[in-house]
Amino acid sequence: MDRDLPLLSVRSVTKSYGARIGCADVSFDVWPGEVVAIVGESGSGKTTLLNCISTRLEPTAGTVSYRMRDGEMRDLYRLGEAERRFLLRTDWGFVHQNPADGLRMTVSAGANVGERLMAVGQRHYGNIRATATDWLGRVEIGADRIDDQPRSFSGGMRQRLQIARNLVTAPRLVFMDEPTGGLDVSVQARLLDLLRGLVHDLGLAVIIVTHDLAVARLLSHRMIVMKDGRVVEHGLTDRLLDDPQAPYTQLLVSSILQV
């Protein structure tokens, strides 16, 4: 795979809800192994944008194209639904803010991790279970919890389980919507540490939506700042946080609470 070519290309994506806009004229590229953070305040169109590029919400205008495993760049909204859904459960991952949205709460942790494997045709119980055990270990969930249902897990464990469930098919691109939202700071720190390790080890490309600049600082290489559905600034994370140019970014950076 050519690492010099973008994995995902977003061009002039616009989503309007009647007269109101969700996001307008957003363009950017994501390269393999790169972590891009989309930041902004509530209602700035971050999640709308994420849904548009992850084929969960069809944009009003613009194109989103993705480099498939065969190296060909394809327009996601011209793919058949079967292809799109296959992509979503093999080459992609989607980590929801609320783990209950991304997990099956009524089946065991092992089955949650194994579901994608079974969806792509694995039919050997022993192998599926071994892979699930391995992945639970990698997200720091004890092997003795494999047969427990996620409803008996704490918030942080559920989030880690959701991450394992998404990464089991070795995706190349993972979307994350506020993955640390609703967790307390120490659990957040552990999760971020884990994510940073996994992203680095697996060479994942990640598009992460967050309102927490600290999360963006820790995880991302590049940042996109949104306000009222538009991109106000984008650039390398360190540059952008240390030397914000746009007035809104300056406001955002200066609003961080200092302890």
Next chain:
Amino acid sequence: MTAATYNFAYLDEQTKRMIRRAILKGIAIPGYQVPFASREMPMPYGWGTGGVQVTAAILGPDDVLKVIDQGADDTTNAVSIRKFFQRVAGIETTTNTADATIIQTRHRIPETPLQEGQVLVYQVPIPEPLRFLEPRETETRKMHALEEYGLMHVKLYEDIARNGHIATTYAYPVKVEGRYVMDPSPTPKFDNPKMHMSEALQLFGAGREKRIYALPPHTDVVSLDFEDHPFEVQRFDRPCALCGAEQVYLDEVVLDDRGGRMFVCSDSDHCETRQAEGFRGELAGEKLDASTSDRTEEVI
């Protein structure tokens, strides 16, 4: 005052026509659930309203009808549906599997192998095999359309994780002609192999859920499983206590309050036929003529 007269087989001709179209579509796409405009029937949902509508739609004056419930011809549901069709269609009924042209069933496939020309009509409570894992109908339809059946194995995985083996014993999911995953209605998985390459036409009707599906004769029906946990049917460690039959599905009958119990054929017609032929089980209660069969056992 004269009793109200019904159209032949209760349903009006337009309704039968609508149901026959759904049946034909179901036969054309084996295992696919065809929606149909299910009617109110003079019995509560759960008593076989789907099966009764399918039977009514295919019944002709020359048909011979057999109705079984849990394999037996003499249980309430079977008796009332049989009487219903006797009254509204005036057709001949039977309890003999081989004589019947249409067999309406709840939960069992008769032990006597079905023949070409026979039709087996199942009463189905919940036609959607994915329902308990995916509650959204829009989503399950999409999953069928796109052949996304990974979820079905999640259920089997859960079974093994919790019980050490696939503990689903009835409504065991099958794949039809390598395409649609189908719920074989709450038949015991013991009967799943009988659906495979059956000589008879099999029709499934779900009245409350308004779905009809079908297996034409000689259809490939494979029970889902894992490579290291293959599909197995129930086994019984003793023969039928009345007729001595082996390799048949048995019902457990409690005899007293001191742990006494017997296992007898669930298919009452099969059991009676065998007894008439002279086969005897250990609790048959009469002395055997040793010449009748070499397979019979000593009686108390």
